[in-house]
Amino acid sequence: MTQETDRLRADLCAQLPSELPRRLGVAVSGGGDSVALLDLLIDVLDGEGVAISAATVDHGLRPEATKEAAQVAALAVRLGITHETLRWEGWDGSGNLQDQARQARYHLLTGWARRNGITLLALGHTADDQAETVLMRLGRAAGVTGLSAMPARRVQDGVTLWRPMLGITRARLRDHLRARGLNWIEDPSNQDTRFDRIKAREALAQLGPLGITTESLASVAQNLAQARDALDHYTLKSAQNLARPDEGDILLNLRGFSTLPEETARRLLLVITGWIAGHTYPPRRAAVQEALTALHAGRAGALGGCLILRTGDEARFCREYNAIRDIAGPGDQPWDNRWSLTGPTIQGATVRALGEEGLSQVPDWRATDRPQAALIASPAVWKDGDLLAAPIAGYANGWQTGLLVEWEEFLATLLSH
Structure with missing residues (x-):
């Protein structure tokens, strides 16, 4: 040897x-x-x-x-x-x-x-x-x-x-x-x-004569990885302190958010939208900056398949209806890679977004105290064009929703890596 x-x-x-x-x-x-x-x-x-x-x-x-x-x-x-x-x-x-x-x-x-x-x-x-x-x-x-x-x-x-x-x-x-x-x-x-x-x-x-070598660039990557880990740590702590889940949405404390350094705020947006939309790749930096500007100005926005709605001292992050309106599947299978629905066994039942058509069939949706834009993107059970259930909108009809990965579990996973 x-x-x-x-x-x-x-x-x-x-x-x-x-x-x-x-x-x-x-x-x-x-x-x-x-x-x-x-x-x-x-x-x-x-x-x-x-x-x-x-x-x-x-x-x-x-x-x-x-x-x-x-x-x-x-x-x-x-x-x-x-x-x-x-x-x-x-x-x-x-x-x-x-x-x-x-x-x-x-x-x-x-x-x-x-x-x-x-x-x-x-x-x-x-x-x-x-x-x-x-x-x-x-x-x-x-x-x-x-x-x-x-x-x-x-x-x-x-x-x-x-x-x-x-x-x-x-x-x-x-x-x-x-x-x-x-x-x-x-x-x-x-x-x-x-x-x-x-x-x-x-x-x-x-690039060798400039001292830019394989070894030096690999060391740069290692140094920046340590900086990234530190940023991620404080970002996730901010997520625990400033964000709270609400039936698959996230409510963000805007007063606390406004005090964060810009890079931490940017990363926090990626954490929130990543949980809601499940990005394979993060949104473009320009799109993140646009969403940050809108938040700080008190305006609504959108980012990576999510809507950002202003509700008093909080911002609500929810799924964007246009991003999931064409997703449909059997009632016993996960929907949008994040929801599971359980309820009566009904042959031919499918799960898709509630949409405005479905919301119009739920007379008490306002009692949920959730905005229309969030509810129309929530999972609902359908059969042959008829709405059977929309649990998050207040029409359970024997059905329950569950998240495949809860917010706290998602954060714990990120903190462990």
């Missing part, structure tokens, strides 16, 4: 969780980074009682992908671990292919992890990936969160995504693989300068 391998093992061991999981998943594309990660994890966890499994996503976008996945499967056999290939068949040819493929990759991997009782999934992102991400986000004038780049840990779909190699360069990993006699696959897209990441990679190679 070489000294460099010893250093790599030490670097990886420093990132291990204090309590090792019984099962660990590793995403392995077959590229050098993920192959090295798999090999190193098997080494450092030998004898620790951790069952390691690997998964490879075949996006079906290149004819070589199936063969490459088979090579990873063969490597897994050599290394004595289980492996599964996950195939994506969801692209219809429209939209941003890279973005859709990335989202599909994470959903496939977390789904595989959950099926196999895996709560921790290791990803092979390196210091180079981190540095390239920082450069790309600099070009977009990103703030603290954007420039902190990829977090070492984050939770998606109930699975913790873990990036233990953000402080390790790609070159060190390639040297390790050569010393170990392990082969890897070079993705041809890594040479395609149509992609921003490859442009950033080429630009980074020219």
Whole structure:
């Protein structure tokens, strides 16, 4: 074993969780980074009682992908671990292919992890990936969160995504693989300068004389991640002190809100709208600034699929009807990814937004003391065009609503990460 391998093992061991999981998943594309990660994890966890499994996503976008996945499967056999290939068949040819493929990759991997009782999934992102991400986000004038780049840990779909190699360069990993006699696959897209990441990679190679290196940019990301964590901590404390839930809406104390630093206020808006609308991506910074300006001026506004209504000394954040008016589903399934409804078994019942049509059939809705704009976006039970129930609007008719994630639970989850 070489000294460099010893250093790599030490670097990886420093990132291990204090309590090792019984099962660990590793995403392995077959590229050098993920192959090295798999090999190193098997080494450092030998004898620790951790069952390691690997998964490879075949996006079906290149004819070589199936063969490459088979090579990873063969490597897994050599290394004595289980492996599964996950195939994506969801692209219809429209939209941003890279973005859709990335989202599909994470959903496939977390789904595989959950099926196999895996709560921790290791990803092979390196210091180079981190540095390239920082450069790309600099070009977009990103703030603290954007420039902190990829977090070492984050939770998606109930699975913790873990990036233990953000402080390790790609070159060190390639040297390790050569010393170990392990082969890897070079993705041809890594040479395609149509992609921003490859442009950033080429630009980074020219910035060394200025002291802008992979290592320095990865350190910048780490420093900003610490600043981000501090901002998030105080933002969430502000959420606990100034915001309160009301049947899926949030009421925000405007007097306390007006005293917050602008960055904390901006982040608080993202926390609130994230709980209500469940963003995959946060709203554009300009849209957040517009909502902040409206709040401070005492005007109504909208942000990320939510309405912001002024009610005395408070602002009410509620779901925007236009964002969910076309969402419908069976009565026994979650609605809008946040509501569950329980009630009588009625064949053919569906759940969709109450809307103005439904609200007109609820004579006592004003007794709820909630504004019309909020109530029309609340979940209601329908059958063949007839309103059966609208619990939040005061027409329960044997039905109850429940949130999949309560406000306090949502905040606790954010504080724990």
